[in-house]
Amino acid sequence: MVRLLLVGPPGAGKGTQAVRLAETFGIPAISTGDIFRANVRDETPLGIEAKSYMDRGAYVPNELTNALVADRLTHADCVPGFLLDGYPRTLDQVDALDEMLAASNQALDVVVELVADPEVVIERIRLRALEQGRADDTDDVVRARLEVYTAETAPLIDIYARRGILVSVDGIGEVAEVTDRIVSALAERGIGGV
Ligand code: ADP
Numbered sequence: 001m002v003r004l005l006l007v008g009p010p011g012a013g014k015g016t017q018a019v020r021l022a023e024t025f026g027i028p029a030i031s032t033g034d035i036f037r038a039n040v041r042d043e044t045p046l047g048i049e050a051k052s053y054m055d056r057g058a059y060v061p062n063e064l065t066n067a068l069v070a071d072r073l074t075h076a077d078c079v080p081g082f083l084l085d086g087y088p089r090t091l092d093q094v095d096a097l098d099e100m101l102a103a104s105n106q107a108l109d110v111v112v113e114l115v116a117d118p119e120v121v122i123e124r125i126r127l128r129a130l131e132q133g134r135a136d137d138t139d140d141v142v143r144a145r146l147e148v149y150t151a152e153t154a155p156l157i158d159i160y161a162r163r164g165i166l167v168s169v170d171g172i173g174e175v176a177e178v179t180d181r182i183v184s185a186l187a188e189r190g191i192g193g194v
Pocket residue numbers: 009010011014032033034036053054055057058059060061065085086087088089093136145
């Protein structure tokens with residue numbers, strides 16, 4: 001069983017790496033951003049509420065996000081483990097996740113920080129905006145997301161570092177190259193793929 005978490009600024013490549021790592025480890029990639037976007041698309045009550053926050057680059061309230069993840073982690077595909085992408089992002093979410101996992105005698109094994117320079121991520125997101133047209137990939141909203149990340153999520157890195165489970169990996173380079181770096185860093189921690 002392997003429980004992983006990917007953290008890093010918007011545009012660091014978390015989503016791309018999450019899909020590849022999930023495949024390697026035979027675990028589901030759980031992206032709160034993707035789940036919110038699917039709900040926005042389907043105009044569910046959750047989506048309608050989340051959209052107002054996402055459109056301005058703000059975080060969706062913790063209660064909503066925590067409940068969503070708590071439910072998702074009960075699905076059968078999480079039995080071999082999971083890779084969380086984009087959750088937790090706040091101190092409140094760190095506590096909530098700790099409690100969810102402790103309730104079934106679990107804990108995170110490794111937190112992978114994808115390190116990427118803000119200048120680089122802004123350029124990447126500009127490209128993604130052209131390719132995918134994500135509603136929150138406009139320059140103003142991207143700047144807001146980076147600010148929220150720095151204020152609310154970057155401090156989480158210290159918390160996991162103090163727990164001794166943080167691995168920082170350079171997120172700049174070819175996609176496959178970055179995946180290899182992460183897989184090697186995990187192997188050094190005794191976590192191997194299937
Ligand atoms: P990025 O990492 O590029 O910002 P995501 O797809 O992970 O992209 O997230 C998009 C948006 O979804 C966020 O700006 C936020 O509004 C919402 N969101 C995703 N995950 C969370 C979370 N854990 N807590 C609060 N809001 C979230």
